[in-house]
Amino acid sequence: MSSVDSKILAIAEDELAAAQESARITMRALHSAQEAAEASLLLDEVWNVGRAGTTQLEPGLIVALAHAGNYVAGAFDSEDDSLIGVTIGFFGEPLGKMMHSHIAGVRHEQVGRGTGAAMKLHQRLWCLNRGIRQMTWTFDPLIARNAYFNFNRLGVNALEYFEDFYGQMRDGVNEGQASDRLLVSWRLDLPAKRTLLGEDALGRAVHALDLGEHGEPVLSEVPRSTEVAAVRIPADMETLRGDDAELATRWRMAQRDAMAGLLADGWEVNGFLKQGVYLFTHPDDGDFAEDEISTAEEAGPRD
Structure with a gap:
């Protein structure tokens, strides 16, 4: 070493x-x-x-x-x-x-x-x-x-x-x-080199996953020409699991489709907004360094 x-x-x-x-x-x-x-x-x-x-x-x-x-x-x-x-x-x-x-x-x-x-x-x-x-x-x-x-x-x-x-x-x-x-x-030995997008990026983002009128997950296609893709998740998934296990499972399957699909298509996670939204960009947009960078907020349960 x-x-x-x-x-x-x-x-x-x-x-x-x-x-x-x-x-x-x-x-x-x-x-x-x-x-x-x-x-x-x-x-x-x-x-x-x-x-x-x-x-x-x-x-x-x-x-x-x-x-x-x-x-x-x-x-x-x-x-x-x-x-x-x-x-x-x-x-x-x-x-x-x-x-x-x-x-x-x-x-x-x-x-x-x-x-x-x-x-x-x-x-x-x-x-x-x-x-x-x-x-x-x-x-x-x-x-x-x-x-x-x-x-x-x-x-x-x-x-x-x-x-x-x-x-x-x-x-x-x-x-x-x-x-x-x-x-x-x-x-660990380098500062993060990513330029994080701000809340204003939501205005030009296409949602691969969004919140429906009744709290349900809504999936959509994201054209490859899109500049920013977004994946919204529930604000408090842990409470949702206890209140409505069936809806929580629907969110799990929807996020799997949206996030796994974007990553497989070459998108990369740029950051996470406090509103509960992952933002994705293309790696050739200059938001990421070539080096692999950087686990968890206040450690309640997490891996």
Whole structure:
């Protein structure tokens, strides 16, 4: 693994320190069996797996991942040193150059204080200290807060849309829904080079997916000559799943058709507007650098 420039490391250290101070937390690596057991319980709480009789990650697996040199860390409250967040990743191909962030979660009552951002910055510094310049992860593209955090705050690139990536999941968050995921990449040693489109771009965008009069998904064809394509999603998919599972499933299938279709046709995600809209542009429009760039807002449940 090649070393990373000291200036880049210094910036990463400063940004992590500021994020930890703002969130009032301290990030630490987890190693012991006791820490792994507490981390496992926290993840089960975040994903509400109790009634399913399963667990997100067994403590023994967490210990093994940490012992093998992978990334296993926790966010601890600065006042009482309680564990409020956990994030875990492992090495992927190309070996020595990439880490895949598998899971990250923050206790529900602690969401909103900036812990998710601090966890990602801790992951970044951990990777850079080991000469790793790229991180990937998947997330549910129907969760608006995570989409905004990933694309607009971190500057990730969308790589691929996966249909039902994990198969049927039994946790309380994902149960009964197809586990479609969007794979994204974060280039850790370079700033994002994308020029994000603003809200004014909606005026010239053609919607591949939009919100109907009664909250239903409406699909449309997007001509290749279009400058900007848009994919709108519900503002709060998690609540919709609980209120109307059938409508939530319709949104999943519609987003799959729209987003997977656009990506397959050569469109790239430019960013995500707070109104709940993905914006797509053509790669030859100059909005993306050749390098693969940049996971999630406040870590409520997410991959």
